[in-house]
Amino acid sequence: MKINTILISVFTLFCSALNAQTITPITSNINAGFRGLSVLDDRVAWVSGTKGTVGITTDGGLNWKWQQVKGFEKADFRDIEAFSDKEAVIIASGSPAYILKTSDGGLHWETKFEKTDTAYFLDAMDFADAKHGFVLGDPINGKFLLLETLDGGDSWNPVKNAPPALKDEAAFAASGTCLRSEGFLAIVTGGSNSRMLMSPMEDMVWVDKGLPLTNGTPSRGAFSIAFGKHQTIIVGGNYAKDKLPDSVAYVIPGAKAKFKSNTPVIGPAGYQSCVEYIKGNKFLSTGTPGTNLTIDGGKTWVKVDNTSYNVCRKAKRGNLILLAGDHGKLGIFKF
Template identity: 25%
Template sequence: MKTRNISKVEIETLFQDSLLNVRAIEIDNKEAFSFAAPNGKIGGNLFYGDTEKIGVRKQIKLDSTNLNFRSLATPNNKTGFVLSISSPALLYKIDIDSIKLVYQENHPKAFYDSMDFWNNQEGIAIGDPTEDCMSIIITRDGGNTWTKLSCDDLPKAKEGEAAFAASDTNIAIVGDYTWVATGGKASRILFSPDKGNTWEVYKTPIIQGKETTGMYSLDFYDENNGFAIGGDYTKPNDTLNNKIRTNDGGKTWQVVANGKKPGYRSCVQYIPNSNGKELVTVGFKGIDYSNDSGDSWKHLSDESFYTIRFLNDSVAYAAGKGRIGKLTFR
C-alpha cells in the first residue's frame, strides 16, 4: 500500500452556536451525523428536501438545570444515548419519537467521561472513581438498563487517577477488546478482552503526576496497534512524553515524537484504511497529521477543534468551541 502524504485540510463550517462547546460527535453512516453538547442540546443532520443542514434536534432539561452532555453513542441508526457529566449523572436513551432516562447516579463524585458500544445490545461508559476504582457502567439489553461494576471486579485506582471528558475518546473498542484510558496523577490503560467481563491494567510512559496530565484520547486501529495523546492542557505547547504508541494490544507503550510537536491535543483518530499508518489529532491549538504511525507529524492548521470522527479516508467531522465543521484532507 502506497503511503499518502496529506499536505492540507479544507474546513467547511456546518454549524455555529457561540454558546456550545461540543466534545461528543458520532457518524452513524454516510447520512447520519450526531452531536451532544452543553445546555442539554442534541443535534445532527436536518434534511429539508434535498437540502441538508446541521442543527439542534432536541434539548433536555432537568428542572431548570441545563445538562452538560460530553458522552454520546449511536449503536444503530434509530437509537442514540447521551450521558451528562457531574452529579447527578444522567443517561438518556433517545429514539426517533421518545427520550427515556435509563440510568441515574447521584453520588457526589459521579463524573462520566466517555461512552461506546460493542454492538446494538452491549455498551459501556466510564467515569471518574466514586470509590477506589474507575466508574464503569455496562448495558447488555440495548441500553434499557445499565449496571455499575463493583470495585471487586476492577483494578484499584491510584490516588488522583481519573479521566478527561475532553473528546469522548477515552474508550477504544475492536471486536470484543476494550481499552480505557485514564489520566491525572496516574495515567494507565484498563483492558478487557471480553466486553467488560474481566479487566487488567497496564502502565504507560505518558506524562502524569498532576491532575491535568495524562492521556486525553485513545484510538486503536486493530487488536494490536493503538495510539494515545494528551499532555497537560494548562501547558499546551509542552511536547515531552505526550504521545505514545503500542503494537502489542496495549500491554507496553513507547513514547514517540518526543520533544517534537504537536503538544497537548484532546483527540486522536486513525484514518480509515491506512494500514495503521495515518493519524490525525486535534485540539484547541490546531490540527496535525502523521503518515508514519506517529513518528513524525505535520501541522496542517491552527483551527481549533476538540474532537474528530472520520467518515472515510479523506473526510471527517470535527467539533469544538462554538462550531462543527466538515474537514477534507488532501
C-alpha cells in the same frame, strides 16, 4: 550534500502532502461547547455538548438540526453514541449524572440512568455493537465506575469487577475516547498517573501499563486512545498548558508496524484531547492548540489546522470525518 538535499526534498513533499489535507469549517449558528460526537456513516452524525444541546445531520455535516433537551437545559452531554438517525444515547457529566436515550430522532428522551450523588462523574461511552455498551466514570472507593448495558442502553448496571484506580487517578471527559471497545476494553487515564487498563469484555480481568505521557497534576495525562491496523496510538498532555509539545503522544507498534518506537520522531504540536484512526498508517488527532495528522503510524506528525477542537471522529461505516469543539465549532476533514 546531495543526501541532505534529497532528505530535505522528501520531507518537504511529505509536509506538503499532509497540508493538502484540510478542515472545512461548518457554520452551526449555535453557541455550545461540543465534546460528544458519533459519526454513523457518510450522511448521519450526532453531536452533543453544553446547555443540554444535541444536534443531528443527515447530509454529511453540511446542515444540522438542533435541540435543547427539555428538562436538561443545564446538562453537559460529554458523549453520545448513535445507532441510526432516530436512535442515540447520551451521557451527562457532572451532578446529577444521567444517561438518556431517544428512539425518535430526539423528539423524546428517556432517562435510563440517574445518580444525584456528587461522587458520580461520567467520562465516556463506547459500544461494541448495537446492544453491548459501556460507560466509564471517575473512581469511587478506589475503583473506576464502569457501567454496562446489554440491551442497547435501555438499562445499565455496574460490572462485577471494575478496574482499580490509583490515588488521585482519573479519566478525562474530554472527547469520549478515553474508553474504547475493540473486542476488549481499553481505558487510558491521567491525573496522578498515566496508564492504559485493558480487559476482555466478557470476563473482567484487568492488566495495566504505565504510560510516559506527562502526568502528576489533575490537568495532565492520557486523554484518548485509538487502535489502527498495525499500531495503537495514545494522546494527551496538559490541557492547562496546551501549547507544550512534550509527552503528548505514545505509540504501541504491532508486529507488522514499520515504525517500532514508542516515541514519535516529531510529535503533535501540543495537547491533544482526541485521536482517531483513519486508514492504513494514518491517524488524526485534535485539541485546543489545533489538529495534527500522521501518515506513517505515529512516527511523524504535522499540524494541519490551528482551530481549537475537542473531538474528531470517523464514520463507523464510511469515510466522513467530523470535528467539534467549543463555541459551536464544527469541521469536516478532507483527505
